[in-house]
C-alpha cells in the first residue's frame with residue numbers, strides 16, 4: 288500500500304450535518320463493521336442526533352442487533368432497492384432512539400436482480416433521498432464484499448467509515464478497498480470521502496497491534512480516530528440480546544469506547560469544520576454504463 292491519504296479536494300464547506308450518509312465498509316469479513324454500525328449509530332442517537340441505520344447486508348446482523356427479528360421484516364432494504372417499497376414505509380422504529388431500515392435474506396438475491404435494473408448502482412441513493420432530510424446521520428452497514436450491494440452503499444454515501452481489526456491480515460485488501468473508493472469517486476460519486484478509520488478489537492500492548500496501527504496511521508494520517516474499540520465479551524454478547532452496547536451495559540468499557548467514538552465522530556462533523564459535503568439532490572451520474580469497479 289502506497290503512502291498518502293485518499294483525499295477529496297473541494298472548496299465548498301459543508302452546510303451542516305443534516306442527512307449525512309456514512310457507509311461502514313471493509314470487504315474483509317468479521318472486522319467489526321456491523322458492531323460499529325450498530326453501536327456507533329446508537330451512541331450518536333444517544334447524543335441527541337436523529338439517526339437511521341440501513342442494513343445492507345443479507346446476513347441482517349444489524350437488524351437483529353437492534354432487536355428486530357429478521358423473520359418479521361416484510362419490507363426492508365431489498366424492497367427499497369428494487370423499488371417495491373418507499374424507504375419511509377420500510378423504516379422501523381426501535382427502543383434505542385435510532386431507526387432501522389432492516390434487511391432479511393431476500394437481500395441475498397438482490398445482487399443478481401439489480402444487474403438488470405436501470406441505475407443499478409444508485410438505487411439505494413434514490414431510495415434514501417426522500418427520507419434523507421429526516422435524519423442527521425444515516426449509517427449503512429455494508430456486507431463483506433465489493434459487489435453491487437456495497438457499490439450501492441458507496442454511491443449513496445457522503446463518506447466511508449472503515450473499521451480495521453488489528454491482526455496479522457488487517458492490511459490485506461485495504462489497497463483494493465482504496466482503489467475501489469477511488470473508482471467510485473471518479474465514476475459515480477465525486478463527493479465520496481473517507482470519514483475515518485477505527486481500530487476494533489484493539490489490544491494495544493501487543494507488538495503486532497502496534498505495527499498495524501503504525502502502518503495504518505502512515506497511510507490514513509488524521510483520518511484515524513483517536514478512540515479505539517477494545518475487545519470485550521459484553522460487546523460480543525449484546526447482539527444476542529438485541530441491544531446496542533450503550534443499553535446492554537451502559538457503564539462498561541465497550542459502551543464507553545463507542546460513546547467516545549460517537550463524540551469524536553460528531554465533533555469532526557461540526558458545521559464549522561471545513562469539510563467537503565455533497566450537495567443535496569445533486570443529479571445522479573450516468574447509470575446505464577455502470578460496471579462494478581473491481582472489474583476495471
Ligand SMILES: Nc1ncnc2c1ncn2[C@@H]1O[C@H](COP(=O)(O)OP(=O)(O)OP(=O)(O)O)[C@@H](O)[C@H]1O
Nearest residue numbers: 316317318319320321322431488517518519522523
Ligand atoms: N470490540 C469487540 N469485542 C469483542 N467482540 C467483537 C468486537 N467487535 C466485534 N466483535 C465480534 O466479532 C465478530 C465480527 O464482528 P462483526 O459482525 O461486527 O464484523 P463484520 O465486519 O460486520 O462481519 P461481516 O463481514 O460478516 O459482516 C462478531 O462475533 C462480533 O460480536
Ligand SMILES: [Mg+2]
Nearest residue numbers: 320321344348
Ligand atoms: Mg457485518
